[in-house]
Amino acid sequence: MSDENETSERAAEFVTMFRKGIEFTRELLEENQRLRTRVSAIESRQNDAAQSPTEWEKLREELLERIRGLEVDRNDAIERLQEVERENQQFVTRYLEVEEENNNLANLYISSYQLHSTLDVSETLKTILEIVINLIGAERFAVYVADEKTGQLHAVAAEGGKLSEFPAATVGEGSIGACLATDEVAYPVPLDQAGGGEPIVCIPLCVQERKVGAIAIYSLLQQKQGFSPLDHELFSLLAGHAATAIFAAQLHGQSERKLSTIQGFIDLLSQ
Amino acid sequence: MNQHRILIVEDSPTMRQLLRFALRRLPGVEVVEASDGMDGLRKVTSDAFDLALVDINMPVMDGLKLISLIRGEERLAEMPIAVITTEGAQEDRERAIALGANEYLTKPIQAQQVLSVAKSLLKIG
Numbered sequence: 001m002s003d004e005n006e007t008s009e010r011a012a013e014f015v016t017m018f019r020k021g022i023e024f025t026r027e028l029l030e031e032n033q034r035l036r037t038r039v040s041a042i043e044s045r046q047n048d049a050a051q052s053p054t055e056w057e058k059l060r061e062e063l064l065e066r067i068r069g070l071e072v073d074r075n076d077a078i079e080r081l082q083e084v085e086r087e088n089q090q091f092v093t094r095y096l097e098v099e100e101e102n103n104n105l106a107n108l109y110i111s112s113y114q115l116h117s118t119l120d121v122s123e124t125l126k127t128i129l130e131i132v133i134n135l136i137g138a139e140r141f142a143v144y145v146a147d148e149k150t151g152q153l154h155a156v157a158a159e160g161g162k163l164s165e166f167p168a169a170t171v172g173e174g175s176i177g178a179c180l181a182t183d184e185v186a187y188p189v190p191l192d193q194a195g196g197g198e199p200i201v202c203i204p205l206c207v208q209e210r211k212v213g214a215i216a217i218y219s220l221l222q223q224k225q226g227f228s229p230l231d232h233e234l235f236s237l238l239a240g241h242a243a244t245a246i247f248a249a250q251l252h253g254q255s256e257r258k259l260s261t262i263q264g265f266i267d268l269l270s271q
Numbered sequence: 272m273n274q275h276r277i278l279i280v281e282d283s284p285t286m287r288q289l290l291r292f293a294l295r296r297l298p299g300v301e302v303v304e305a306s307d308g309m310d311g312l313r314k315v316t317s318d319a320f321d322l323a324l325v326d327i328n329m330p331v332m333d334g335l336k337l338i339s340l341i342r343g344e345e346r347l348a349e350m351p352i353a354v355i356t357t358e359g360a361q362e363d364r365e366r367a368i369a370l371g372a373n374e375y376l377t378k379p380i381q382a383q384q385v386l387s388v389a390k391s392l393l394k395i396g
Contacts, residue, residue: 103382106292114285130285133357137379223359223377 104230107135108237115245119252124245125157128215131238133159136231137224138217141199142166144176145213145246153177153214160219171211180204180214185235191226194219201227203235205243212243275300275393276319280311280337281326281355286378290324290355293382297389308332312340320350322392324385327356327367335370342371351392355380 049056114127125143132138140160144153153176155166169176175188179202186202194200199216206212215238277300281287287304294302303320305311309331315323323341327334334354341347353374354367364375374388389395 099383103293106382107289110285110288110292114288117284127285130283134283134286134378135289137357139357221357221359221378224379 104233107230108233111135111234111237112241115241116248118245119249121246121249121253124242124249127245128238128242129157129159131234131242132215132217136217136234137221138219139221140195140219141215141217143213143215144169146171146180146211148211151211153180156213166216169214175199176202176214176216178202180206180211183239185232185239191220201235203239203242205239205246207243207247210247212247215242275321275395277302277389277393278305278311278315278320278323279303280305280308280323280329280334282307282329283326286326286355289382290385293385294389296382296386297393297395300389300393308334308337311337315341315347315350316344322389323350323352324389325352325354325372327354327358327363335367338367338370338372353388353392355385 045059049059111131114131115124118124118127128143132141138159142155142158142161142163144166145156146153151171153169153171155163155168157163158166171177172181175186175198179186179188183204183206185204187200188202189196189198189200191200195218199218200220201215201217203215203217204211205214275297277294279287279290279302281290281304284306287306291302291304294300303314303318305314307329308325311323311325312332314320325334325337334356338352338354341350341352351373352371353376354372355376355378356363356367357378358364359377367375373392376384376388
C-alpha cells in the first residue's frame with residue numbers, strides 16, 4: 001500500500017515537473033519570437049535606410065543623438081561617482097582625525113589620572129618618569145625640584161643616567177633655570193644636537209607663581225624621530241599637572257610629618 | 272560573539288591603563304593585567320589567554336625571560352605574543368623574535384598600532 005502511495009506521489013511530482021518544463025519552453029519560444037521580430041524590424045529599418053540617403057541620414061542622426069545622450073549620462077555618472085569618492089575621502093580623513101584626537105585625549109586623560117592618583121612624592125615622580133619614557137619617548141632626562149629658599153634646582157629623579165650626572169641649576173640661570181623663570185616650555189638646542197650637555201626640551205613645573213621644579217630632556221629613544229603635536233600637549237599637561245601633583249604630594253608629606261610631631265607632643269603632654 | 276582574553280604584562284600602571292584603554296575598542300575582549308614577568312607567568316600558566324602583550328624591561332622577571340618560559344610550555348607554544356618596549360635596537364627585536372615573540376612594537380606607541388597588531392594576532396576581521 002505504501003509502495004503504491006509513493007509511486008503515485010512520484011508520478012505527481014513528475015507531471016508537475018513536466019508541466020513546468022512545458023511552461024518554460026513556451027516562455028523561451030515567445031522570447032525568441034519577440035527578439036526575432038525586433039531584429040527583423042531593425043534590419044528592415046537599416047535596409048530601408050541603406051536605400052534612401054535621407055532615411056540613412058535620419059537614422060544616423062538619431063543614433064548620434066542617442067550616443068550624445070549616453071555620453072552626457074556617462075559624464076554625469078562619472079562626476080557623481082567622483083563627488084561620492086571625494087565625500088568618502090573627506091569622511092575617511094575626518095575619521096582618522098577624530099581617531100587621532102581620541103587617542104591623544106586618551107593619552108592626556110591617562111597621564112593626568114595617573115599624576116593625581118597618589119599623594120606620595122616618590123610615586124608622583126615615578127609616574128612622571130613613566131609618562132616621559134613611555135608616552136613621550138625620552139631616553140635621557142631628569143626631573144628637578146626647586147628649593148624655595150635658595151632657588152636651587154636639584155635632580156630628584158632621572159632616567160638614562162645617575163642623578164649625580166645631572167648638575168644642579170638655579171632659577172633664572174642657564175636653560176633650565178631660565179625656562180622655569182619664564183614659565184614657558186623651552187627648546188634650548190635642536191633635536192639633531194641632542195646628547196650634549198644642554199637639554200633639547202625644558203618643561204617648567206609651576207603652580208601659579210610658585211616654582212616647583214622642571215623636567216629637562218636631553219635625548220630621545222632611537223626610534224623617536226621628532227616631536228608630535230601630542231608631545232607638545234603632553235609638555236603643557238606636565239607643566240601644569242605634574243607641578244600640582246608634586247606640590248600636593250610635598251604638602252601632604254609635610255602635613256603628615258607635622259601631624260606626627262603634634263601627636264607626639266600631645267602624647268607627651270597627656271602622660 | 273567570541274570572547275578573546277588578552278594578558279598585559281607591563282610594570283608601568285600608565286602603560287597598562289593606556290593599553291587597556293586602546294583594547295577596549297575591540298569587541299568581545301577581556302583584558303587581564305600583570306605587573307611584572309613573574310606575575311605574568313603565574314597568570315598565563317594558570318589561565319587561558321589568546322594573546323599576551325609583554326614589556327621587556329620589568330622588575331622581578333624581564334619580558335624576554337617570560338617569553339622563553341612561555342614558549343617552553345607545550346600548551347602555550349602557539350599563543351601569540353606581542354612585545355611592547357622602549358628598546359628600539361635591531362638586535363633587541365631579533366632576540367625577542369628568536370625567543371618566540373610574534374610582533375615587536377616600540378614605545379611610544381599609538382593606540383592604532385596596538386589595535387592593528389591585536390586584531391591581526393587574534394585574527395579579528
